[in-house]
Amino acid sequence: MGKTIGVLTNHMGGASLPFEKGFVTSIAETAKQYNSRVIYYTGGFYNSPDHFQGQYNYIYDFAGADKPDGLILLSLMIGEFCSKEDLASLYSNFGSMPLVSVGVNIAEIPSILIDNYSAMRSVVDHLLLVHNPKKIVFLGGPANSFESTERSRAFCDALIETGRKPDKNLFFDAMYTKELGYTTALTLLNEGIEFDAVVSANDKMAIGFIECMRDQGKNCPRDYRITGFDDIENAALVEPPLTTVSQSSYVTGEKACVLLHEIMKGNTVPQLTLLPTKLHIRSSCGCNGGALQDTNDIEALKKTLLSFKRDYYKREQDEYSLSNISSGLINTNTVLELCTILDQELPKIQEFINCHLCYYERPNETSHIRPFISYTHKKGATLVTEGEPWYNTTSLGSKMNTNLRIIESLNLGKEILGVIIFECDVLPYSAFDTLRKQISQTLKHIKTHTYIAELNKNLATEVEHLSSLRNIDQAISGSKNRDVLLNVLLSEIASQQKVDAVIISLTDPFGSTPVVAGSRGFTTHVPEGERRITPATIFIENTATDPLPQIILDNKILYTHEGFFGYCRLPLSAQGDVNGVLELFTRNPLPQSPEWRQFLQTLAGQAAIGIENNRLLEGLKRANSNLREAYNTTIEGWSRALDLRDHETEGHCNRVAQLSVQLGKKIGLGEHDIENLYRGALLHDIGKVGIPDAILLKPGPLTHEERQIMNLHPKYAYDLLAPIEFLLPALSVPWSHHEKWDGTGYPQGLKGKDIPLFARIFAVVDVWDALSSDRPYRGPWEKERIVEYIQAESGKHFDPEIVTLFLKMIPQ
Structure with a gap:
């Protein structure tokens, strides 16, 4: 086998992303001629403002860890939302690895560029020289995009060279989508902005613009003229057919693959390669050119239709299989059930030879990865044993037995779950992307189900805890008698914490030594008097073996004659003031689980609040009684004064x-x-x-x-x-x-x-x-x-x- 090359791309493409589809397909087919393997690292837009897109840039880390023999970087798409400097910083992580950048000229990296400037000039020059419009709207791309900047620069230069001044009010930056083309047209109409021509930096925006204008009763090219860029598959089939510029994504990928192999051989290659484009003049700009201008256009359309027909049956099969997988995954609650479904259904998707599902050691931390389900066409899907080692951000570190490997993120929304790795000999149409989404949703469901199952295991305890807290809360709010409150506290603490004895000691309002206010569980005598202990937290699992604090030894407070082994003490603190001490005794070693301690802290907090509320209520009642007595005494004094007069x-x-x-x-x-x-x-x-x-x-x-x-x-x-x-x-x-x-x-x-x-x-x-x-x-x-x-x-x-x-x- 020859070399292994990597491809950094934002997406593997599909019907809605024809450029990416043609690009990755041409690399796969060209690499095969060199007997090379290809690994696709699909990590989204780099540093995207959309948190979801930026969330799975971590896929690019695999390229540095896998160390392929060379990398093709689809900078045009990866860098749509970032600067050249950001891209250069990302690529610096790959050290001396041979690199080829596509779409953006990166210093010291051989770069292949679509000649965006010349291509846009050919469109605008034709529009200006042949049709001479007066007010031209420019639909640009993302503000930081290199290709968008080049196309905008070409548009402005063409205007200036013909004596026209660019009007900033007619410039609109947007994403390359049909929807934004539609909304931009609506904005122009609603604001009454006059224009007679539109230059769009992208076909999708142009088509959306045409649809909006048609919906509003405007005709192209009678009321306005419009041009696009890219010559996507349906550009010639819209009404009117769109004047545009074609750039071959297939040729671009092919050229990048050839160039990378030359570099890997040690040959010198040009620092910058510009790929030509072709202007297609059609009816949308006002010319008489139809959808298909020449024999090449007709042949290209035939090729596209044949491709659609060839893929149709295969796509139906895949969709049927994916539908079965989706139905099976609906009620999947465990990894084992997921493995069973994949074992049954993945063999029906012929392109997949191997498939690995991997998860991270810690969610949203992408340092260590391990497979948990592996599928091969020969053995089916199996669970990976627990003893499998963790890999340090590599695509399993495994030997590659196929021509192609595709690494995609397993995530749902903003949560990173892991990665899915496909291995195949030909690129699947789009099944892998659908399967990735299905598995992501299922893994999230499994995670949620597992969490719920764990909650259910502790449900009885939680219900008891809630009931206990409710009882204490009712005692706090409903009882004005301190003894009643103490009885409830002692009962609930002993019951919930499964201890044998409890003492609650309270200080007076001036912070005196705690005095026993209530106790429960003692068999030989009832504790009373002062508890000369400091209100510090102490947990002693076994008083017979564990070292004891000196203050406990000095004051002999453990009641060893009762047969106690475990002891703990917590301060009863409310609003920063310690108003008492809670002591627990067990005749077995003291429980040590975090949950036991945590709920004990909760109970102690509730007890402190209840005791403080009772203390405040008693003080308030005394103060109120004294005040009322003083008022009544004063009033009675006034009445006696009247009698004396x-x-x-x-x-x-x-x-x-x-x-x-x-x-x-x-x-x-x-x-x-x-x-x-x-x-x-x-x-x-x-x-x-x-x-x-x-x-x-x-x-x-x-x-x-x-x-x-x-x-x-x-x-x-x-x-x-x-x-x-x-x-x-x-x-x-x-x-x-x-x-x-x-x-x-x-x-x-x-x-x-x-x-x-x-x-x-x-x-x-x-x-x-x-x-x-x-x-x-x-x-x-x-x-x-x-x-x-x-x-x-x-x-x-x-x-x-x-x-x-x-x-x-x-x-x-």
Whole structure:
């Protein structure tokens, strides 16, 4: 066998990528004439902005590790999104290996170029000289592409040399796709940009442009003229036939292969080889040339049609086989099942002689690779034994027994799974690419299925853990009692961690020595008192054999008489503060699995949160109780001050407050409302501090003017208490207790249930106490007389419902 040559390419080609298809095919056929083997390294666009494309550039690393005798570099496609410098940096990894660059002139590497400049000049010169358009749109390729730059330069030079100035508003950079040609045409029409000709740097964009214009009712060449570049297979068959330039990808690959073999022989070759192109004048530019201009065009079309016919039956067979593989792979959950499917179906795809599926030692790390399924046409598909060595980024390091080897990425989206290596004697039509995608999807499915299976194995434990955490969470949120919380914590920790005994010791809020707060599992006695230990984490698998920290020896905390062997201790920390210590004891060696320790940390964290919440709640309750007591003491002090000022009503505030509370409970008020009613009753006459003593302490009846001043005391109460937010719920009593059910009261003249409930309750109580008490201007009324008066005022002064309840409450 002769030499082994490598080919770096972005893709193996197909119906939608005719240049790549012709290029790789011609290399395979030319290498065969030299008795050489070919390895295709299919690694996508180098440094592509599309993360998926750039993700599998690692395929190119195989070329450096395999060390073929020489490399052909399809720089034209590989470097579509990068600079010459980036490509030169990539190629420098291949050392002194003979290289040939195709499509981009790389310094010190023999290069074969399509004469993009001259080819584009031939198209533009014809358009300008024969048809003389005025406004020409230029559809360029990717901005960093070498060939796109050359074609753009030729276009601009042609304009300048004929006295025209390039218009930047008519330049559009795009990917070489039909879709972008279509959208560019739509943009021109929507923005009302005038043009009468289009020069496209690619046939696909030109065809997309024509289709869009046709959809919008525009005719070519009547309304505009257009040219393309590449002369793809259907360029002559569109309507109108496309004027374009042909470049033979087959000749390009053939020339590159010949040149590389000359270099490998030690012969001198030109540094730069320019391949000629041919201008095909057809109807799209406005000329009368048809789709087929000469005999050569007709023969080329015949050859294409015969090729289609020859491939048709084979393609049907492959598609049928791939369909069977796809159906079999749908429910494939293991590598063994995948191997079985491939063993059954791959023999039906005749081109494949060998096929190797390889995976990486670590996902997305491409340093070491190993096959896990190998297929040969003679032996079928077999699992590779576990003892197979890892290879250091080489295509298996195996001896090549076929003419051709194709290395493709196995990946799904952004995840690198491995590589697939095909070995064959003739290039398959496109089956290998479809198979690669199918296997990539299956491997991802197997990986997911394996992960789910592992999760299912631990599902029972996880459910128990979740249930335990839920129980603790409910205890934290639902229980205000520390002992209840501690019981739940002790029970769940002992149960989930499979330990024999547990102690929880807590510090006081000032960080004292931990004191046992709760324990479980001890048989000889119940631990109590201080646990003089530091809150550091300790795991001791076996206290009989493992070295023990001095602090444990000094404090004798292991309860060896209980027969414990395993011991661990964790701090209970919440918000950075240690509020206790958790200790676990086992009568067997302490479990050491990472999962056991991890969940213990989770339980300790939950316990710390629960204990801290309980501590904060208790502190809050104490603070709130103290605050409420202080408020009530202050309010009671104010009421006593009022009593001291008005000796005749001494004790009135306290009596009406107590009676209001009794009536409020009878009505069914809640605890919070009862408290606010009590405060309002105590403060009902607080506004009288604003009444002059001469009026407030007058022994006889008040004059009309004095009564008007006295009636201002609810307003004074409102002004005094309203700024105090804490007393707002109680304000309705001082503000509204002189309102009457029939609306004749003051200060607002409220009526019926517009009067606040607290004020309606207090109004009855206030009158009862006032009529029951001795006054300078009258003696106390008898109870029967007071009852008759209140009944008479029911529905006028008082709420009838409250009167009924009040009279039922008052002892007869």
